[in-house]
Amino acid sequence: MVKKNFDGILLTQFNNIKYISNYYPTSSAICLFKENPVIYTTAMDKELADETSLIEVKELKSISDLKKVFKEESLKKIAIEGNLPISYYKKLEGSKSKNEKWELAIENFLEKERMIKSPNEIEKIRNATNIAHKSFEELVIREKQEKRFTDWEIAYELGYLMRNNGASEESFETIVATDKNSSLPHAPMGNKKLGNIILMDWGAKYNGYCSDTSRTMIEDNDKKQKEIFDIVFEAYKKSIKGTKSGVKTCEIDNIARSVISGYGYKDKFIHSTGHSLGLNIHETPSISTQDGTVLEENMVITIEPGIYLEGEFGVRIEDTVIVGKNGVEVIGKLPHEI
Amino acid sequence: MVKKNFDGILLTQFNNIKYISNYYPTSSAICLFKENPVIYTTAMDKELADETSLIEVKELKSISDLKKVFKEESLKKIAIEGNLPISYYKKLEGSKSKNEKWELAIENFLEKERMIKSPNEIEKIRNATNIAHKSFEELVIREKQEKRFTDWEIAYELGYLMRNNGASEESFETIVATDKNSSLPHAPMGNKKLGNIILMDWGAKYNGYCSDTSRTMIEDNDKKQKEIFDIVFEAYKKSIKGTKSGVKTCEIDNIARSVISGYGYKDKFIHSTGHSLGLNIHETPSISTQDGTVLEENMVITIEPGIYLEGEFGVRIEDTVIVGKNGVEVIGKLPHEI
Incomplete structure (x- = not known):
């Protein structure tokens, strides 16, 4: 902050406010981060903030x-977060009179801080992942497939099990994509009975921290499904093997992409290889072609290559890993072939 | 659009994109709204967009x-939505070269369009509300209270019932606030057993449209709870009675606030009296002190006064109503005293 010559930083991302204060807003709130940081919130949220905030x-x-706050605190150069809606920014700038001296600059201050996880944060991500995996095992998906449960019934039961095992909520809306729906990476929930292939992507939230896992259950005797599964699994294993501190995120993306391209499915891998996670399900950096971030120890990222054959089916395999000096620790031991 | 002298409008709110195209994005997407509107989306979302978009x-x-698109389409003056993050805006503006002539202006174009609901939209909100009410009745909350279910178990069962009755999902995270937690208008879910007062706020989503209802179940013989309930109910009934086309939103807010102030609880009504809803759970206008919107026929709004006694309990009563020429239609017939 001193180096950048800012007097204060306005935090507007709810998860950054939680990171600083332990209070998670339910309406609107801002944290003015200076020597003594302060939360500004609505009357409606005041009691909750008083109860939970550490500042x-x-x-x-x-x-x-x-x-008025800028004036009271003699703030001249204030950093704001890039997620602030343009209408708020203009409203604030537009209300500025000639004799006011403050100026706003965009700075994603905590994004970098939050990239490296503390032991305490890693423990929470580990717990979230364990809850998610245990719940998936309790779901006994193959049995539900035989009984022709629908996609949302599965998602819903998994949500129940995760809460029952200690999660506060899902870390994102569970994906249960069956048959040709599985070729949509973010398939919306329908009311479809489970068919012969099921792609699931799910996570638990534990003390604010997310987990993220994907598995694809293919049919026993389907050669095409087996072929695609094996390619994705190879891409997954090689990317995991290539991940350690000092490596660039785009290099990891390139490992996965090269495997898949080598088999002729270059155009069918239609998303990045992974992303950092923590309080948010998607954090900086992304493990993608255009990202040049050098991995450091105790970053926590997903590795999730996939192949999507439009109108047919899709396969994705995903785990969350902790970056180390000489490699990674894959969190959890959930089998990949189910 | 012609009047405002715009060549095109960039829609960035996902619900505005859905409003125009029927496609709801799962990653990022923009709709360029001009003579022939076009959706621009990611490779990952392309198949889903192709399947569901009408444009x-x-x-x-x-x-x-x-x-490049601005150039190809010869766009000079482009409206953008106010929700666009400042970082995106700056990125786009910052990439502009000297010989490029386009400029961006903030305009909340569809917000006004979406204020008045079509018969088709009203039908969807009505269906969503019916699903939410039927599911609440099937929940038999008083029985669950006796059996000391926990807050999240109730929220979860209600979510199951709503989906089972045809909802695609909740229209927002269900609130089940018991005992002194009910004094927090947006109480976060804990793992608390149901006590002697329960405030619930819930909604179903049906074909993209939201419902919104709150009820507070007080204890039979608690005088203080009964006193507060009666005041809130009076504020609710008088606001409902005062709502019709031609009336300003702040006037309705004033009706509710005057009743509550009259009993000495002015400072305990810590939110606005209601809000419009539709594809979003909160739309323009809000029914609040500072909003001067004149109500028109076929606006759909909530009326939801409340009193919150910090550390004790809270009461809120809420229904969704359709604004008419001479009054309102309250959607659904769910009793207020349960």
Whole structure:
């Protein structure tokens, strides 16, 4: 902060406010991060903030009132987060009078801080993953497939099991994609009975931290499904093997992409190889072609190559890993062939 | 659009994209709304967009590529939505070269369009509300209270019932606030056994449209709870009675606030009296002190006064109503005293 010559930083991402204060807003809130950071929140959220925040909480009626705060605190150069909606930014800038001296600059301050996880954060991600895996095993998906349960019934039961095992909620909306729906990486839930291939992508949230896992259950005797599964699994294993501190994220993406391209499915791998996660399910960096971040120890990322054959089916295999000096630790021991 | 002298509008809110095209994005997408509107989406979402969109779909690799689109389409003055993150805006503006002539202006174009609901939209909100109410009745909350179920078990069972009755999902995270947790308007879920007062706020989503209802179940012989319940119910009934086309939203808010203030609880009504809803659970206008919107026929809004006694308990009563010429139609017939 001193180096950048900012007097204060306005945090607007709810997970950054949680990271700083332990309070997670339910309506709107801002954290002014300076020597003594302060939360500004609505009257409606004040009691919850008072109960959960580790730092001082004040009430703010309107975003324009921030100007008074800038004056009271003698703030001249203030960093704001890039997620601030343009309309808020313009409202604040537009209300500035000639004799006011403050200026706003975009700075994604905590994004970098949050890339490296503390032992405490890693423990929470580990717990979230264990809950997610245990719940998946309790679901006994193959049995549900025989009984022709529907996609949303599966997602719903898995959600119940995860909560029952200690999760506060899902870390994102569970994907249960069956038959040709599995060729959509983010298949929306329908009311489809489970068919002969099932792609699932799910996660638990534990003390605010996310887990993220995908498995694809293919049919026993389907050669095409087996071929695609094996290619994705090879891409998965080679990317895992190539991941360690000092390596660039785009290099890992390239490992997965090369395997899949080598088999002629280059155009069918239609997303990046992975992403960092923590309080958010998607954090910086992404493990993608255009990202040049050098991995460091205690980053926590997903590895999730996939192949999607439009109108036919799709396969994705995903685990969450902790980056180490000489390799990674894959969190959990959930089998890949189910 | 012609009046405002825009060549095109960039829609970035997912629900506006759904409103125009029927496609709901799962990653990132933009709709360029001009004579022939076009969706630009990611490779990952392309198949889903092709399947569900009623308008043309193209792929866009990066937000900077929009510049090429502006050139191809000879767009000079482009409206953008206020929800666009400031970082995206700056990226696009920053990539502009000297000989490029386009400029961006903030305009919340569809917000006004979406305020008045079509008969088809009203039918969907009605269906969503019926599903939510039927499911609540099937839940038999008083029985669950006796059996000391926990808050999340109730929320979860209600979610199951709503899906079973035809909802695609909840329209927002269900609130089940018991005992002193009910004094938090947006109480986060704990793992608390149901006590002697329960405040619930829930909604179903049906074909993209939301419902929104709150009920508070007080204890039979608690005088204080009964006193507060009666005040909130009076505020609810008087606001409902005062709502019709031609009335300003702040006037309705004032009706509810005056009743509550009259009994000395002015500072305990810590949110606005209601909000419009539709594809979003919160739409423009809000029924609040500072909003001057004049109600029109076929707006659909909530009326939801509440009193929150910190550390004790809270009461909120909420229904969704359709604004008419001479009054409102309250959607559903769910009793208020349960």
